[in-house]
Amino acid sequence: MAFSFRYLSLHPGNFQDRYSGTRSGWWAWFLQRLTGVALVGYLFLHIAVISTARAGADTFDAVLIFLQKPFFVVLDLFLIAAVLYHALNGVRVLLFDAGIAIRQQALMFWICMLLTAAITGVAGYFSLPLIFRE
Amino acid sequence: MDTITLSVRRGSSEQDPAAYWQDFDVPLVEETMSVLDALTWVQRNVDPSLAFRRACRVGMCGTCGTVINGREGLACGTRLGAAAGNGGGKVRVQPLRHLPVIRDLVTDPGLFFDHLRGVDPSLTPVPGVLEPVVLSADSRERQTISPHRECIYCGLCYSACSVAGLDSHFLGPAALNRAFALVSDSRDASGKQRLQTVASEKGLWRCHTIFECTAVCPKGIPITRAIQGLKRKVVVDKLKSLFRL
């Protein structure tokens, strides 16, 4: 356990002991790394899926119809949440690099979380017909 | 009189397989009693072998830094009663992180000071200036550098820094803060060189604006702001030199 946390570039030592309590700056960074690594993994899967087009339009369509089943639409929502968080926190970090809102870092983190949840919620609402279709 | 359980991490190193937590019941003599007072009480009344460092006892020297209930703090500057309230009635004291433990709460700060030396932390006088330089208290420059000169080199920021914990080569918050104070100071002659030293893979670019250093600094130094200030200076320098080509 200790090794895997370390590998994700988390703090070594007692995880619970250290991260009980609100440490928004740390959580912001941790989630940025977590979503970043996940998105890199997704990127390679995505390229692999799109490359099935080389096997012909029929193969591509068969794969894509399978990947648009309700289960995968739900997974897509997790993907959207990850992309949103990573992008919004990226803006947060860009602002810090420009010297803006450094004192309000905790507030900025919560704004990122709120916007991620809100926009994912809206996307989820509009995707409901795809999740509950025959 | 209330008693408070002081739980102390004891051992000859962090990796010591025999390291253990030892509980002591400490009387809360006064509301203002500090964690350092409690440690001293234990050493004098229960176990003289308990090892910890302290010097001034009034938050000036930066010697008694420890990890109290999972968070870095000066033992002299943390009230026992308040810490017990936050820790569910118990106060857990550990040595600082990322530095080798010598015994109990005593760590070897060598690595921390090596990094500080790495940024050439002393002021380089401007050649030829013999008179004392006047930098008035209300000048913009003075106000920029003043908070960053308050550092007492206690190492709390280094212990709290997640990146320092992963990579012992990272310069760490205190060294970068010191570099910022000097680079922003017109009385210092080697700003350019110092900026180049910190603008490395083991310096500025490793900081991920996690804000742990700023959160634990007992002097309230906005350390992250200093590191961001250095980054902006490098960006401006780089882009200037790029467009002059």
Add this chain to the structure above:
Amino acid sequence: MSAPSTSQQEKMVTGFWPWFLQRVSGFLLIFLVGVHIWMTHFSGLGDVVRGHQEELVLFEIVKQRLAQGLFIFIDFSLLALVLYHGLNGMRNILLEWGPAARHAAGMTTGLWLLGVVTFIYGAWALLAFIL
């Protein structure tokens, strides 16, 4: 647990460009990924819901979209930028992990190779819709 001594400390600005380009690519990706997700997942949503279209993404739909020069430009820059941003981010993480950091130069070369090969593979896949 040893710090490099002052004499060993690099006396030049290193790591500036990876740091800076991570920010530039990230900024551009906000717009590119935004357009990409909107076009593939939401712009055709109404048609799918009303039954005018079988699925959101099918070969013919992608082919039609990539008949426009703008989307060819967007998709190829997206592929290049997202690979740079992603692998540069992995490099950042690996630089903080001792065993990899000790071979930083080789690791960087390896990641560049991986990126270039993946770009060529991805471009080859995309060209299936264009040519």
